[in-house]
Amino acid sequence: MIQDGQLLNYIAGKWVHSRASEYLDVRNPATLEALVRVPLTPAEEVDEAARAAQAAFSDWRRTPPLERIQYLFKLKRLLEENFEEIAQLTTQECGKTLGEAKGELQRGVENIEVATGIPSLMMGYNSEDMARGIDEYMFRQPVGVVAAITPFNFPGMIPLWFMPYAIACGNCFILKPSEKVPMTMSKVFELIDQLGLPPGVVSLVNGGKTVVDALLDHPTVRAISFVGSSPVAKYVYSRAAANGKRAQCQGGAKNPVVVLPDADMEMTTRIIADSSFGCAGQRCLATAVTITVGEAGPVFREQITNTAATRKVGYGLDPQVEMGPVITPESKQRIESLISKGISEGAQVLVDGRDSHIPGYEHGNFVRPTVLDNVDPRGELGHTEIFGPVLSLSHVQTIDDAIELVNSTSYGNMACLFTSSGAAARKFRYEAQAGNIGINIGVAAPIAFFPFSGWKESFFGDMHAQGRDAVEFYTEKKVVVERWPREWSRKF
Numbered sequence: 001m002i003q004d005g006q007l008l009n010y011i012a013g014k015w016v017h018s019r020a021s022e023y024l025d026v027r028n029p030a031t032l033e034a035l036v037r038v039p040l041t042p043a044e045e046v047d048e049a050a051r052a053a054q055a056a057f058s059d060w061r062r063t064p065p066l067e068r069i070q071y072l073f074k075l076k077r078l079l080e081e082n083f084e085e086i087a088q089l090t091t092q093e094c095g096k097t098l099g100e101a102k103g104e105l106q107r108g109v110e111n112i113e114v115a116t117g118i119p120s121l122m123m124g125y126n127s128e129d130m131a132r133g134i135d136e137y138m139f140r141q142p143v144g145v146v147a148a149i150t151p152f153n154f155p156g157m158i159p160l161w162f163m164p165y166a167i168a169c170g171n172c173f174i175l176k177p178s179e180k181v182p183m184t185m186s187k188v189f190e191l192i193d194q195l196g197l198p199p200g201v202v203s204l205v206n207g208g209k210t211v212v213d214a215l216l217d218h219p220t221v222r223a224i225s226f227v228g229s230s231p232v233a234k235y236v237y238s239r240a241a242a243n244g245k246r247a248q249c250q251g252g253a254k255n256p257v258v259v260l261p262d263a264d265m266e267m268t269t270r271i272i273a274d275s276s277f278g279c280a281g282q283r284c285l286a287t288a289v290t291i292t293v294g295e296a297g298p299v300f301r302e303q304i305t306n307t308a309a310t311r312k313v314g315y316g317l318d319p320q321v322e323m324g325p326v327i328t329p330e331s332k333q334r335i336e337s338l339i340s341k342g343i344s345e346g347a348q349v350l351v352d353g354r355d356s357h358i359p360g361y362e363h364g365n366f367v368r369p370t371v372l373d374n375v376d377p378r379g380e381l382g383h384t385e386i387f388g389p390v391l392s393l394s395h396v397q398t399i400d401d402a403i404e405l406v407n408s409t410s411y412g413n414m415a416c417l418f419t420s421s422g423a424a425a426r427k428f429r430y431e432a433q434a435g436n437i438g439i440n441i442g443v444a445a446p447i448a449f450f451p452f453s454g455w456k457e458s459f460f461g462d463m464h465a466q467g468r469d470a471v472e473f474y475t476e477k478k479v480v481v482e483r484w485p486r487e488w489s490r491k492f
């Protein structure tokens with residue numbers, strides 16, 4: 001909810017003005033026009049949200065799961081009725097195309113659909129006669145007050161990786177969205193406000209590091225979900241763990257994709273271009289490095305050069321546009337200086353996206369698709385997450401060399417292979433060290449029934465977002481060992 005050009009927080013079932021002394025401008029990345037001001041909420045308001053959540057918990061956990069999920073059915077309907085408006089807000093604050101904004105919202109809605117299965121997903125298990133006359137059974141109970149901290153690149157989808165499962169399992173949930181893109185969730189919370197949920201079951205607290213630290217240190221908050229860059233993910237994980245909280249922290253990536261000579265090269269090029277340059281490369285499942293094997297090298301190099309050079313870049317609300325701007329001027333500057341660094345380390349530029357000027361959008365944060373050849377994997381460009389529309393090419397002679405290169409990175413979010421050989425595909429999915437594997441797929445994003453996996457520096461924790469992992473994360477297991485002594489039971 002926006003009042004007087006400022007975003008409000010949603011605490012204890014009410015829209016409230018923050019008492020923040022500092023606000024940030026949220027800007028449209030295509031025009032730099034200021035859209036709204038977001039409060040950097042102080043810690044005492046996080047305490048108010050946590051207290052409201054704790055107060056709501058006792059009744060909410062006793063509400064039968066079948067009743068709890070009725071709110072989710074209603075939320076799904078409201079999101080669908082307001083789909084276009086929410087997607088447009090995402091494009092305005094985040095820069096991605098309207099099609100991409102709709103795609104991510106749809107992925108979010110799918111998580112609501114899966115979470116409506118909680119009455120069966122939350123079931124425990126049991127067994128009779130573990131000893132004579134003694135039965136054992138396991139229940140799942142909600143954890144309590146839980147919180148999620150989310151990044152700028154999927155303002156609609158990522159909060160919905162968490163919230164539906166958290167509340168369906170009987171927890172009370174606090175969201176801290178990215179301060180760069182707070183408008184999408186503000187709109188979604190206007191819909192949540194119409195659900196008639198008991199006050200305190202869900203809260204929205206805008207802000208930055210102060211809010212994060214207050215959530216990490218608050219004794220009432222029992223579990224933290226985080227998605228963002230690896231250094232912050234590691235920090236959040238350590239501080240949450242030091243405070244005895246459960247934590248699942250998804251980090252950054254630098255995803256390698258291998259192309260074998262037997263791949264369908266035209267399809268492969270189109271898919272990899274979408275993966276590298278879709279969402280302006282600001283996707284944790286974007287292809288950052290393509291490793292071609294043998295004769296695939298020259299063919300792929302030529303085709304990707306043409307595809308990258310002709311991609312239509314502009315404002316995401318223009319229906320012709322295939323790629324929008326990056327999030328901030330600082331981000332544009334960081335990406336361009338990494339490209340320059342790579343060139344100084346010996347890479348050759350096949351397509352150079354620096355110093356882009358988009359007619360009508362001269363102030364926007366635009367970097368056009370960039371392709372660099374022969375990037376040194378040990379150089380700064382070779383191992384840094386760029387998070388922009390930049391594709392690096394490397395060439396090797398065998399699939400074993402390619403897999404060795406795939407596994408040499410410190411990240412493990414995604415690895416993909418393009419081939420028409422089943423045997424090569426099996427070898428790759430077996431040996432590649434990454435949590436999400438694509439075979440002839442460029443963005444191996446698991447659908448909501450599966451965990452959004454991630455290994456190495458791309459994930460800190462045990463249980464991932466989505467599906468059954470989410471149910472594990474948001475519930476405590478309680479095992480009951482039970483005897484009712486009678487003549488048929490064991491005698492003492």
Ligand code: NAD
Pocket residue numbers: 149150151152153154176177178179207208209212213227228229230232233235250251252253283284385387413452454458
């Ligand atoms: P970020 O780490 O800068 O911010 C993420 C969240 O952490 C935001 O809510 C922000 O307010 C907060 N934050 C930032 N700095 C902090 C600090 N020092 N202390 C406490 N909190 C802090 O990430 P971003 O730039 O918003 O998002 C891009 C990153 O997210 C990329 O690295 C991308 O790969 C990653 N990402 C990962 C996944 C995944 O599933 N693994 C998905 C999407 C994005």
